[in-house]
Amino acid sequence: MSENTEEMANIVKQRIERNRQKAIILKRSKLVSHPYNKGEFEETTTTLKIGTTKYKDTGGGFLLEENDEPDELELLLSQAEAPILELDRPTCEVCNKTFGTSWLFEKFNFKCCDGCRNSETHKLITKTEAKETYLLKDCDLDKREPILKFVQQKNPHNPRWGDMKLYLLLQIEKRALEVWGTEEQLEKERELREEKKVLAKSKKYEKRLKELRKGMRSSLYNRTTAASHTHEYDKETYNEDDDTYHRKCLTCPYEETFEKM
Known part of the structure; x- marks a missing residue:
């Protein structure tokens, strides 16, 4: 525990003790010394009710009318102000000064006073x-x-x-x-996700391009020629770049590129 904390704790304890002593004095001032009690104080708690009025037996031969006023002890304790501890106040992370409240502290629980709040930094x-x-x-x-x-x-x-x-x-x-x-790991994950996006777009583009090529080959295919001539194809070859197969006719100049599903 720091010296400031111990000092504040001692101040609080001293104030509590002073209030307690005052409360005891006020409490005893209400009590009546009984003639057979040898100077000792005796507190009587017997309460009588006559009609709508309550009376307290003081033990001294008479009744004391009770009222709704708070007990002196309760009044004294309620009037004792709570100490304002400087240690409970937040400290600004910019100027290192304590402050009561601020917009950033209220909205985001971020310790920064209004004087140090900056639109660029915050x-x-x-x-x-x-x-x-x-x-x-x-x-x-x-x-x-x-x-x-x-x-x-x-x-x-x-x-x-x-x-x-x-x-x-x-x-x-x-x-x-x-x-x-770490920031490096975050940046690495950003790059990895960006590569996945680019790869996904590339695959989508390649798929679309294959569909267009297939449509063009179909439109250029001469059905009349195909019906009058039977192609005899050479061994087909595979192209890894665009995932297609290619073959040539052995008896005519016809060539075709196709995909296998």
């Missing part, structure tokens, strides 16, 4: 951008502890669409490192 990012740029999932934002806070804002492109969820970019970057470990 940017906000949409949930969609956070997932695409930093490869995060919904569970990384909404279920992984601590759950990241966000603010909602109307979509500027179309107000009829759902509200946007805006996160603090600094917290998104920190969460991405928690998920992927």
Whole structure:
């Protein structure tokens, strides 16, 4: 425990002890010394009710009317102000000064005072951008502890669409490192996913190109010639680049390229 913490703890203990002593003095001032009690105080707790009025037996030969006013001890304790501990106040991560509250602290639980808040450093990012740029999932934002806070804002492109969820970019970057470990691993995963996208687009393009080639060969095929001549093909060859087969007729110049399903 630091010296400041011990000092504050001692101050609190001293204040509690002073309040306790005051409460005892006030409590005893209400009690009546019994003539046969040899100077010792005795507190009587017997309560009588006459009509709608309550009376307290003081033990001194008379009754004391009770009222709804709070007991002095309760009043004293309620009036004792709680100490304001400087250690409980957040410290700004930029200027290292304590502050009461701020917009970033209230909205994102991020320790930065309003004076140090910067639009460039403390940017906000949409949930969609956070997932695409930093490869995060919904569970990384909404279920992984601590759950990241966000603010909602109307979509500027179309107000009829759902509200946007805006996160603090600094917290998104920190969460991405928690998920992927290092920036290098995150960048490696980005490149891997980008390669997969390019490969998927390339395969789709090749498939479309094969369909076009097949259509062109069908349109150029002369059915009359095919009916009058029977081709005798040489051994077919395989082309790995475009996954096609090629063969030539031994008796005419006809050649064809085809695919095998």
